[in-house]
Amino acid sequence: MPHPVPSLTRDSIQRAHTTIQPYIHQTPLLTSRSLTASTGQGNNQLLFKAENLQKGGAFKARGAFFNVHDGIKEEERQGGVCTHSSGNHAGCLALASRSLQIPCHLVMPSNSSPAKISASRSYGANITFCEPTAPARQAMLEKVQKKTGAIFVPPYDAERTIVGQGTVWLEVEAQVRAMGIRLEDLGAVVVPVGGGGLLAGVCIAAEASGVPVYGAEPAGADDCARGIASGVRVEGLVPNTIADGLRTPVGVLNFPIIKKHVKGILTVTETEILTAQRLLLERLKTLVEPSGAVSFAAVRSEGFQRLGIKGPVVMVLSGGNVDLEKPFGWMTE
Amino acid sequence: MPHPVPSLTRDSIQRAHTTIQPYIHQTPLLTSRSLTASTGQGNNQLLFKAENLQKGGAFKARGAFFNVHDGIKEEERQGGVCTHSSGNHAGCLALASRSLQIPCHLVMPSNSSPAKISASRSYGANITFCEPTAPARQAMLEKVQKKTGAIFVPPYDAERTIVGQGTVWLEVEAQVRAMGIRLEDLGAVVVPVGGGGLLAGVCIAAEASGVPVYGAEPAGADDCARGIASGVRVEGLVPNTIADGLRTPVGVLNFPIIKKHVKGILTVTETEILTAQRLLLERLKTLVEPSGAVSFAAVRSEGFQRLGIKGPVVMVLSGGNVDLEKPFGWMTE
Numbered sequence: 152m153p154h155p156v157p158s159l160t161r162d163s164i165q166r167a168h169t170t171i172q173p174y175i176h177q178t179p180l181l182t183s184r185s186l187t188a189s190t191g192q193g194n195n196q197l198l199f200k201a202e203n204l205q206k207g208g209a210f211k212a213r214g215a216f217f218n219v220h221d222g223i224k225e226e227e228r229q230g231g232v233c234t235h236s237s238g239n240h241a242g243c244l245a246l247a248s249r250s251l252q253i254p255c256h257l258v259m260p261s262n263s264s265p266a267k268i269s270a271s272r273s274y275g276a277n278i279t280f281c282e283p284t285a286p287a288r289q290a291m292l293e294k295v296q297k298k299t300g301a302i303f304v305p306p307y308d309a310e311r312t313i314v315g316q317g318t319v320w321l322e323v324e325a326q327v328r329a330m331g332i333r334l335e336d337l338g339a340v341v342v343p344v345g346g347g348g349l350l351a352g353v354c355i356a357a358e359a360s361g362v363p364v365y366g367a368e369p370a371g372a373d374d375c376a377r378g379i380a381s382g383v384r385v386e387g388l389v390p391n392t393i394a395d396g397l398r399t400p401v402g403v404l405n406f407p408i409i410k411k412h413v414k415g416i417l418t419v420t421e422t423e424i425l426t427a428q429r430l431l432l433e434r435l436k437t438l439v440e441p442s443g444a445v446s447f448a449a450v451r452s453e454g455f456q457r458l459g460i461k462g463p464v465v466m467v468l469s470g471g472n473v474d475l476e477k478p479f480g481w482m483t484e
Numbered sequence: 485m486p487h488p489v490p491s492l493t494r495d496s497i498q499r500a501h502t503t504i505q506p507y508i509h510q511t512p513l514l515t516s517r518s519l520t521a522s523t524g525q526g527n528n529q530l531l532f533k534a535e536n537l538q539k540g541g542a543f544k545a546r547g548a549f550f551n552v553h554d555g556i557k558e559e560e561r562q563g564g565v566c567t568h569s570s571g572n573h574a575g576c577l578a579l580a581s582r583s584l585q586i587p588c589h590l591v592m593p594s595n596s597s598p599a600k601i602s603a604s605r606s607y608g609a610n611i612t613f614c615e616p617t618a619p620a621r622q623a624m625l626e627k628v629q630k631k632t633g634a635i636f637v638p639p640y641d642a643e644r645t646i647v648g649q650g651t652v653w654l655e656v657e658a659q660v661r662a663m664g665i666r667l668e669d670l671g672a673v674v675v676p677v678g679g680g681g682l683l684a685g686v687c688i689a690a691e692a693s694g695v696p697v698y699g700a701e702p703a704g705a706d707d708c709a710r711g712i713a714s715g716v717r718v719e720g721l722v723p724n725t726i727a728d729g730l731r732t733p734v735g736v737l738n739f740p741i742i743k744k745h746v747k748g749i750l751t752v753t754e755t756e757i758l759t760a761q762r763l764l765l766e767r768l769k770t771l772v773e774p775s776g777a778v779s780f781a782a783v784r785s786e787g788f789q790r791l792g793i794k795g796p797v798v799m800v801l802s803g804g805n806v807d808l809e810k811p812f813g814w815m816t817e
Contacts, residue, residue, distance in 0.1 A: 203769050266766075429808055433599075436536050436771040436804040471769040475762055478811040 154221050157314045159408065164317040164356045171216040171318060174250055178204045178319075180326040180465075185434050190451050195338055196463040197450065198330075199431075200323050203439045203471025207246045207270075209239035209396075210319055210349055210469050211306075215247040217315030218304045228253045230300030235281075235288040237263040238396055239470050240306040245274035256301045258291045260284075264474040307346025308402030317352025323465055324360065334360045338462030341365045341455075343445040343469045344375045344416065345397035347405030353467070354412035363460075366409065366416040367449035369394045369424060375401040375409065376416040393421055393480050396442030396470060415458075417449035424448045425480040431468065432479075441480065443469040487554050490647045492741065497650040497689045504549040504651060507583055511537045513659040513798075518767050523784050528671055529796040530783065531663075532764075533656050536772045536804025540579045540603075542572035542729075543652055543682055543802050544639075548580040550648030551637045561586045563633030568614075568621040570596040571729055572803050573639040578607035589634050591624045593617075599807045640679025641735030650685025656798055657693065670695045671795030674788075676778040676802045677701050677708045677749065678730035680738030686800070687745035696793075699742065699749040700782035702727045702757060708734040708742065709749035726754055726813050729775030729803060748791075750782035757781045758814040764801065765812075774813065776802040 157163035181199040190197065202210040219232060231254030234244050241257045248255035255276040259268060260283035271278060281291035296303060305312055324334060340357060344350040344366040354364050368376050372390035384406040390398035401409065419427075424441050427448035431439045439447075446466035449455055473479075490496035514532040523530065535543040552565060564587025567577050574590045581588035588609040592601060593616035604611060614624035629636060638645055657667060673690060677683040677699040687697050701709050705723035717739040723731035734742065752760075757774050760781035764772045772780075779799035782788055806812075 208769070432771050433808055436541070438765050438769040438771065473766075475766055475812070476815065478815055479808070482809065482811055 163314045167217045167314045168318040174216045198465045200467045207243035208472040211239040211243040214312035214315035215243040218311045219247040232304050233301035234304050235292045242270045245271045245276035256295050266474045307348030312348045313352045316349040317356040320353045320356035336462050337362045338460040339363045340465040341446040342467045346399040347401040351405040351408040363414040367445045370418040373418045394442040419448040429481050438471045439468045440470050489643050496647045500550045500647045501651040507549045531798045533800045540576040541805040544572040544576040547645040547648035548576040551644045552580040555644050565637045566634035567637050568625045575603045578604045578609035597807045640681030645681045646684045649682040650689040653686045653689035667693045669795050671793040671797050672696045673798040674698045674779040675800045679732040680734035684738040684741040696747040700779045703751040706751045727775040752781040762814050771804045772801045773803050
C-alpha cells in the first residue's frame with residue numbers, strides 16, 4: 152500500500168521510527184569522563200549519540216530505510232530506487248534497497264572516495280560515474296532514471312528524509328531517561344548541518360521536550376549560519392572544508408524548519424574539527440568522520456562556552472565513514 | 485588488612501572481580517555481521533570483548549586495580565607502588581594508584597611513545613626514564629624502589645596480576661548468556677599473548693566452562709608458540725613485531741598454566757595484524773592497537789580455519805592505545 156507523504160510532525164517521526172526499527176541499530180549514547188573534563192564545560196555531562204555505529208556507518212540509514220519501506224509503491228519496486236551522492240546517502244540507500252531486494256542505481260561523482268564506492272558496490276548497488284559537478288550529477292541521474300524507471304530518493308530536501316532522520320531524537324530521549332536524566336534538565340542538543348535533513352528532523356522531534364537545539368557547521372561551509380543570521384537561505388556559497396558531508400547547501404524545505412526552531416548555529420574551524428575527530432578516536436576509541444565530529448567541535452568551541460549552558464549536552468556523531476588508506480587530517484597538518 | 489597472595493583458581497578470580505568492579509568498566513561484547521561475513525568463518529558468530537574501551541584503554545587496568553586494592557598493606561600505602569613499563573601497564577597502574585591516592589613511580593624506557601608517557605603523567609605518576617634495555621629498566625627500578633619504598637607491581641608474572649586479568653572472562657560468560665548463547669555452544673575464546681597474564685587468567689577462569697582457549701601471537705614474537713610446541717619455555721628470542729604489547733616473553737609463572745590449559749597458540753604475520761586492526765576500525769569503528777587486534781587476526785587466519793571450529797568465537801581486543809600522531813601501519817605499507 153502506498154503511503155501519503157508524511158506531515159512534518161513528531162507523530163510522523165514516531166511512525167517512521169516504528170517502520171525502520173527492525174532494520175536499523177539503536178546506536179548507543181556514549182559518555183566519557185575524560186572528554187567531559189577536557190571541554191572546559193564545567194559539570195555539563197557530554198552524551199554522544201553514536202550514529203557512526205549506525206547501519207552503513209551514518210544516520211543516513213534512517214531516512215533511506217524510511218524512504219524505501221514507506222515511499223515506494225508495490226508496482227514501483229521493480230524499477231528500484233536511485234540517487235546521486237558521493238557519500239553516506241549512497242551507501243545507506245544501497246543497504247536499504249537490499250533489505251527489500253529492489254534495484255538501487257547510484258550516480259556517483261568520479262572523484263568519490265574508493266572506500267565509499269566499494270561500500271556501495273558491496274551492498275549490491277549499480278553505480279554510474281559522472282563528472283564531479285552539480286549539473287553533471289543531475290543530468291546523469293535523469294538519464295539513469297529514464298532508463299530504469301527508478302524512484303529518486305532525495306538525500307535531505309524531502310519530507311520522508313527529514314522525518315526519517317528525526318527518529319534519532321526519539322532514541323536519545325529514551326536513552327537519556329534510562330540514564331536517570333530528566334529531559335528538561337538537558338542543556339542542549341548539537342547536530343551537524345549540511346543539507347539540514349538531520350537538523351530539521353531533530354528540530355521537529357525535540358520541540359515538545361523544549362530541549363534547545365543547535366546546529367554545528369564548518370566555518371568553510373557556513374551557508375546555514377549565514378542564512379539564519381540574515382533570515383534568507385544562502386545559495387551559491389563555494390564550500391571549503393574537510394567535512395565532506397557538510398558541503399551541501401541547506402535544503403529549501405529544511406531551511407524554514409531550522410530557522411523556526413533552532414537556537415543558533417555554531418561554526419568551527421578546520422583545526423577544531425580535526426582536533427574533535429582525534430579526541431573522539433583517542434579517548435572514546437570511536438571512529439567518526441570529520442562531518443560527524445563537527446558537533447563535538449562546536450561544543451568544545453569558545454562560542455558554545457559563551458552560551459553559558461547548564462546541563463548535560465547531547466551531540467550527534469553523525470557518521471564514521473573514513474577513507475583509511477589516507478592519513479588522518481591531523482597527521483599531515 | 486593485608487590479603488594473602490591469591491591462589492590461581494576461579495574462586496580467586498571471582499574475588500578479584502568483586503574487588504575491582506567499582507573501579508573498572510564492564511566493557512561491551514561487540515558483534516558485527518559484516519566482520520563475521522568477512523572471515524570465511526561460516527556461521528560462527530564473532531564476539532569482540534572490547535577491552536580497548538577499558539579504563540586506561542587496556543585490560544591491564546584489571547590486574548593493576550586488583551594489585552593496588554588487594555596487594556598493598558595499609559602501612560605500605562605511603563610509599564606507593566612502582567613498575568617498569570613502556571606501555572599500558574604503566575598507565576593503568578597510574579590510574580589504579582590514583583583511585584587510592586597513593587604515589588605511583590614509573591620507570592619508562594626513553595623510547596616510550598609520547599602518547600603513553602603523557603597518559604601516565606596525566607594520571608599523576610612520577611616518571612623516571614631509562615635506557616631501553618631490560619637490565620637498565622631493572623637497575624633503574626631498584627634505584628627508584630630503594631629511594632621511595634614503593635611496592636613493585638609486576639606486569640604479568642605474578643598471582644594477583646594473573647587473577648586480575650582473568651576477571652575479563654567472568655564478564656564474557658555473563659554477556660554471552662545475556663545474548664541467549666549457551667556457554668557450551670561457544671566454539672573458542674582467542675586471547676593475545678605477550679607476557680601471558682591475560683591468557684593464563686582466562687585459562688583458569690574458563691576451565692570450568694570447557695570453552696576451548698587459544699592464544700594468539702605475532703609470528704615475530706612467537707616464544708609462547710615455540711614453548712608450547714617444545715614443552716619448554718623459550719627465553720632470549722628477539723622480538724620483531726609492530727604489536728609492542730606482545731614483545732615480552734611469556735612469564736615463568738604464566739607458562740605452565742598456559743601449557744596445561746591452552747588448546748593451541750595461533751601465530752599471525754605483521755600484515756595480518758594490520759589488516760585486522762584496520763577492519764576493526766573500518767567496520768566496528770573501534771580503535772584497537774596492533775597487540776589488541778592479534779586475536780581477530782588469528783581468527784581470520786588459515787590456521788584457525790583449519791581447526792574446523794563450530795560455534796560463536798570470542799576474541800579479546802586487549803587494548804586501544806595508539807600513537808595518533810603517526811600514520812597507521814597499513815597507511816605506510
